[in-house]
């Protein structure tokens with residue numbers, strides 16, 4: 402872990418001319434591939450953000466969905482632009498009783514605050530007249546209750562929506578509800594949602610400035626510190642699949658892990674040891690493919 406996070410990561414940042422706060426190091430890298438343009442640490446940390454941050458906003462798909470609703474005949478008749486289908490901005494179509502959160506914070510004396518479903522919108526986050534606008538017989542609220550898999554089928558023909566939703570499916574998150582606050586996702590899901598954002602071409606939350614123009618078409622080195630920690634069976638398979646998609650789109654992945662499934666999926670394996678901590682630090686074995 403220290404080799405990757407404390408040595409390789411800062412060294413590549415320096416090589417790319419990226420400023421990393423609070424980091425210094427003296428290692429200089431030889432033979433860095435020319436086409437490496439960016440580096441990113443991918444963690445399992447639960448995503449920052451409140452109830453307004455949801456999977457479709459992270460992959461920048463919600464704007465496209467709102468555009469689809471704004472183009473319906475019913476929306477045009479009422480003069481509703483795409484801003485009306487946002488639950489974030491005041492003056493739009495959100496429920497003003499709960500400010501588009503769908504829940505109300507109730508202060509309890511001597512006890513932690515509790516959340517209760519907003520009685521004005523019934524938890525839908527929207528005003529009644531906005532919910533009356535339907536696309537293929539579904540309101541914007543009903544769309545946000547679909548899983549990524551369901552929505553992918555529902556938006557057949559709306560290519561820009563579908564291509565972004567497909568990033569969630571490729572990241573093994575097809576079962577995720579589009580409107581679920583990201584703060585409720587597990588560490589493993591948060592990690593895969595970050596990868597989905599990369600696959601969708603959306604900027605990541607903790608993006609370092611890029612040396613060249615931003616590109617989703619490869620060139621980034623992703624560093625993962627024990628990404629399979631806390632994951633079991635199917636979720637390790639999903640992670641491996643997800644990392645394979647990153648590599649297929651031209652990115653590179655370096656991960657430290659003990660999980661045999663993850664190790665078996667790597668193109669190159671370097672075993673460090675022989676012991677942990679100060680007892681290690683040497684290359685014990687190396688294998689290619």
Ligand SMILES: [Zn+2]
Pocket residue numbers: 496497498499500501502503504519520521522523524525526527
């Ligand atoms: Zn409300």
